[in-house]
Amino acid sequence: MKTINSIIIAAFMAAACSGNGNKMSVQDITYSDSTSFINFNASFQLPAGNDNVSRTIRQQLVQIASDQLNGMLVYEDDIPITPISSTEELIEQCISTKDSLNALSKDDYGMRRSIIMEDPELSSQEKQEMLSYIPTWDEDMAISLLADTTDYCVFLSQNYFYLGGAHGGISGAGYLTFLKSDGSLFMDFLTGDCCEGMQPLLRKGIADYLLECGEQVEPEDIGEYLLIFGEDSIIPLPQYQPCPGPEGLTFMYQQYEITPYAMGMPEFTISYSDLEPFMTEQARSLFF
Numbered sequence: 173m174k175t176i177n178s179i180i181i182a183a184f185m186a187a188a189c190s191g192n193g194n195k196m197s198v199q200d201i202t203y204s205d206s207t208s209f210i211n212f213n214a215s216f217q218l219p220a221g222n223d224n225v226s227r228t229i230r231q232q233l234v235q236i237a238s239d240q241l242n243g244m245l246v247y248e249d250d251i252p253i254t255p256i257s258s259t260e261e262l263i264e265q266c267i268s269t270k271d272s273l274n275a276l277s278k279d280d281y282g283m284r285r286s287i288i289m290e291d292p293e294l295s296s297q298e299k300q301e302m303l304s305y306i307p308t309w310d311e312d313m314a315i316s317l318l319a320d321t322t323d324y325c326v327f328l329s330q331n332y333f334y335l336g337g338a339h340g341g342i343s344g345a346g347y348l349t350f351l352k353s354d355g356s357l358f359m360d361f362l363t364g365d366c367c368e369g370m371q372p373l374l375r376k377g378i379a380d381y382l383l384e385c386g387e388q389v390e391p392e393d394i395g396e397y398l399l400i401f402g403e404d405s406i407i408p409l410p411q412y413q414p415c416p417g418p419e420g421l422t423f424m425y426q427q428y429e430i431t432p433y434a435m436g437m438p439e440f441t442i443s444y445s446d447l448e449p450f451m452t453e454q455a456r457s458l459f460f
Contacts, residue, residue, distance in 0.1 A: 225352060397431060410423050421442055421444070423439065
């Protein structure tokens, strides 16, 4: 079996997407392996500094990456799940996860091959042709630095996976905002009771996204595009945390969260001025 394997670790200074001040030095850690049954790629941008804030953020990102790897094997009872604390252990977990996925993909190939070869209605030529269509699994996961400002930095955790079905999917932890003051993960952007009051903003945001996709729809008429039923149904906030940017907060819904797969992952930005009535005091002090 042909196997291609590479591990790359390099340090560099990440460019800031917004803001100013001291930029965060990050370490780029990449693991890649391809076999006859799976293509596995992992890329992590992690803070490289030795200060307390960098170490705190790095450890949280390492654990988030580990949790994502564990999630790929959540239905496998014989796979041990152990906490990790270093990039070396993260690479080791990437390798073990790839090996487990490779075994599962190999089993999947064997099952499909048996079904094809045992079908009495198929000719030898048809069987060989169908065997050539059995897909290879793909797993691409990444954590990347999106923004680095004086007060906070933002990372994006996102995974693409294809397990031989009709189409692939995207998962991950989404946008991750860390405060530069202490390295803590900031999640208190909006008040807990804001969703109902934000309905006009969410509807407009989704309508704007649909327009970018070539569908011109008034905000009050977006219901037919959503997997939310009932005229008075409330559009939920995304499960992902929003991403702070120069002009406002960007919201991103996951596949199937509120729309069919064909509509992708609705994403739009709402200005800070429009969001101010719904923001927490800490968020106001951070963005105003």
